[in-house]
Amino acid sequence: MGNQVEKLTHLNYAEVPTSDPNGFDPNDDTPRIGVSYIFSNDDDDDDERDENIYNYSSDSHNVNHEHKPFDPRDELECEVFYREECVYERSNGAATHSAESLLNNCRPGDLLEFVSTGQYPHWAVYVGDFQVVHLHRAEIKYNFLTDVSQGRQGRIVNGLYRYRALPPEVIVRNARDYVGSTEQELYWRNSECFAAWCRFGKREFKIGGEIRIGKQPYKLKLRFSEKQSHVLEFQSLEDVIMEKRRNDQIGRDAVMQELANHLNIGIIITPVPPPPPPPQSNDSASNIH
Template sequence: MGNQVEKLTHLNYKEVPTTDPTGTDRDEGPRIGVSYIFSNDDDDVEPQQDAVVSDLGGEHPAPQPYDPRLHEVECSIYYREECIYQKSFSGEDMLSDEDGDGGGPLATYTPENLLNKCKPGDLVEFVCQAQYPHWVVYVGDFQVVHLHRLEVVNSFLTDASQGRRGRIANQLYRYKPLSPATVVRNALDQVGCKDRDLSWRNSECFAAWCRYGKREFKIGGELRIGKQPYRLQIQLGEKRSHTLEFQSLEDLIMEKRRNDQIGKMAVFQELSSHLQATEVEEEENNKPGARTAPE
């Protein structure tokens, strides 16, 4: 009856077709059965202005300096029981002041200050309120390689930033990195790749693949067979969190990036509405005399 699902022919996970990070394997084109859905989250953004002129001819106060603690969601990613990513603003992850001095791993800096801190093979994450984060790979000589508008391009770091502050993002993912030379080679080998030849849905997946060589960051890198081994744990307070489950790392990353784009307060409001509705439903089901499903 109806369309029958084709039987999987791969005996185990290691046999899933993918491109080797060293470049020895080459994809011959789009793979059968893989949905090629790309994100628009890395489009150009307009530089922020220091002041906005109102319709009445006056000026609104200049926007406050970007503070990650106000706009970004603290979260962790788990593969089964292993934590593979963490963003936390507590403990040792102290943030810098506006000048970018004395900051920890999550400190943000102006593009000019970042140039003095980056080394070849580093990952850089540019951040800004109400925008998707943009990830790049620093390859040396003030240049980066990144996925931008469905094409892997080579740009100057200051141009790629588009005026946003950024941080060195090497410590967010906990995978063992490849050597700096390999990271740079992975990035440069992909320059010019675009449209349906791409194997990544956004700039973060591309940059992370360059540094760690994990096929989990690639489109179709993992079989979706019903189980949900990945968990995104969103920190709601000091002792409260909410967990979402995903079948693949790339799906989870898309949700994490959406959370950063809509902002911390919007995420908390969404979860608050969801949790309240769930609690009300549970209370109704637990009331004496509540109807239960027939056995």
């Protein structure tokens, strides 16, 4: 079985430790919970729901129309802390672009994230010549950026993790060295862990890269508003990434509802408003009396 395990498993909330992390929202008495996962590959789980999403054959370039347009307002702001040091930060509303626009701005060694509502984000490393290396369905693959996007919007995400990046040529070599690796040869749970490892070279992104003993040193702070937030504790960066990606898949409102249900706390859920209608042209407006 190697590193592949059947399904993502969320521990029962009643069975995980609760503690009061120091340094966050001292006026917020909301309970904090710790969450752990067994080994799983979330990209594989996501792709199994639509086997036609990724078809990288040279004669297939059709856009998958089942992707829901990405709405940045449904993206949850969050921070990741290792002890008291912030190692990751994301604010919502970050602009996304078409694959063609990304190609005009990518440089070798850049980290790319492709997003679509209701799906896990997919990460890749741009290696030059319009191509990326990425982990997909338990294999490290080498494909054209436009094929990997499959109509999804994307963005360059070099600045999300606050680790020092390796030189571009080393990042590209890290990615290319593992092309073709499958199953037991893999050391990463998902596309984000692999891409981030290529850029930063930190063992924390690898499966089993950290010993899980003692107090949980990682904290994932979910920000719902200026005054409302929630902190989860984890034993490894792997687990933080799994939870963060799961939140991205289900969306901001679902995360808030989930916390309210499990913790029996009064989180005010504000639905994301629908986008405004497109402005009418002068011609159509002149016909309205």
